[in-house]
Amino acid sequence: MTGFRINLSYLAFMLHRCSGLALVCFLPFHFLVLGLGLEDAAALDEMLVFTQQPLVKFGEWVLVVLFSLHLLLGLRVLVMEWAPWPHQGGLRSGWVILAGLIALALGWLFLDGVIS
Amino acid sequence: MPHLTVRIWRGADEGEYQSFSVPMRENQTVLDVVSEVQRSQDQSLSYRFACRVGVCGSCAMMVNGKPRWTCRTHIRSLKSGVVTIAPLRNMPRIKDLVTDMSGFIDKWGKAGNVFESERDRRDAPVAVDPSSPRRKAADAAIECINCGVCHAACDVVSWNDSYLGPAALNRAWSLVNDERHSRKKETMAAAMGDGGCGNCHSQGNCMAACPIGLSPTRSIAGLKKMSLMSLLGGSDV
Ligand code: SF4
Ligand code: SF4
Ligand code: FES
Numbered sequence: 001m002t003g004f005r006i007n008l009s010y011l012a013f014m015l016h017r018c019s020g021l022a023l024v025c026f027l028p029f030h031f032l033v034l035g036l037g038l039e040d041a042a043a044l045d046e047m048l049v050f051t052q053q054p055l056v057k058f059g060e061w062v063l064v065v066l067f068s069l070h071l072l073l074g075l076r077v078l079v080m081e082w083a084p085w086p087h088q089g090g091l092r093s094g095w096v097i098l099a100g101l102i103a104l105a106l107g108w109l110f111l112d113g114v115i116s
Numbered sequence: 117m118p119h120l121t122v123r124i125w126r127g128a129d130e131g132e133y134q135s136f137s138v139p140m141r142e143n144q145t146v147l148d149v150v151s152e153v154q155r156s157q158d159q160s161l162s163y164r165f166a167c168r169v170g171v172c173g174s175c176a177m178m179v180n181g182k183p184r185w186t187c188r189t190h191i192r193s194l195k196s197g198v199v200t201i202a203p204l205r206n207m208p209r210i211k212d213l214v215t216d217m218s219g220f221i222d223k224w225g226k227a228g229n230v231f232e233s234e235r236d237r238r239d240a241p242v243a244v245d246p247s248s249p250r251r252k253a254a255d256a257a258i259e260c261i262n263c264g265v266c267h268a269a270c271d272v273v274s275w276n277d278s279y280l281g282p283a284a285l286n287r288a289w290s291l292v293n294d295e296r297h298s299r300k301k302e303t304m305a306a307a308m309g310d311g312g313c314g315n316c317h318s319q320g321n322c323m324a325a326c327p328i329g330l331s332p333t334r335s336i337a338g339l340k341k342m343s344l345m346s347l348l349g350g351s352d353v
Contacts, residue, residue: 005271013319081337090334091320
């Protein structure tokens, strides 16, 4: 990022884009696994055992964080485009940091087993 | 006297940086440095300026990677012993620091930015209430002097040739909110059509760079909302 791009709103755009792309890559696998569950319970069980491996768990954690981030940053864009701007500089830049913190908190909850 | 190293772009789209050494002074803008190089070291250096006081907007260049008005940028504020000066981004280069701004200006037209009134000089002027929300929206966008700094700061402009860009759309926003403008529907259609407001990703680079603190991002957000409302049939454009 060069000079003029050091701006939280630009960072938000990049995070939103990249998390969106990562989710697009992940979703087909997600549906594949769900489909397996419908067709063949044993295959699903095997898959669920596979997901207990540490590396896979870590991957899931990344997904939870990315998904939360994508959702929150998308909400920010919706608010920016629909709600009135309080003043000229109403980019809601602080929300970008807040979104990052909430996403990490949700990731922590996931690791803690609350929503695993 | 201490000296400052300035790297200045020479050539057109093909070219290279040339280094100059310029005496450092107590009070010195980037434009002063470019003028000093042109007057005392290389008279063939081409650049644009007019007012020297932040009124005309013609002196915009990339300074250390940022688009800025060079007449309003003090060397001191850059806090750097080496200053790199290049022509504005997202525009074809003609020579040295001079860009071809015709594409940028054409986009103003393509965004429907031609004011038209149904009245003539025999009619009474329209009474405009300065406190109405419409007028306030137009006022917030109206001070643009067409310098091209925001256009140079926008990545979507560099990714998508047909994107009209922050300046043109900001102007369209002030027109669709102007009670005296009689072709609001046409302006709106141009601003929400191909290359229009829907392309903006709300990156906010334009508003971070605008030297007078305008917010094209806000204007474009307004256009997006208005275009959706007009699709849903709820807009009074
Ligand atoms: S909005 Fe600001 S940066 Fe953009 S052209 Fe107008 S004055 Fe220049
Ligand atoms: S807010 Fe829109 S117009 Fe402004 S720099 Fe970003 S993408 Fe470009
Ligand atoms: S020379 Fe007019 S704005 Fe810089």
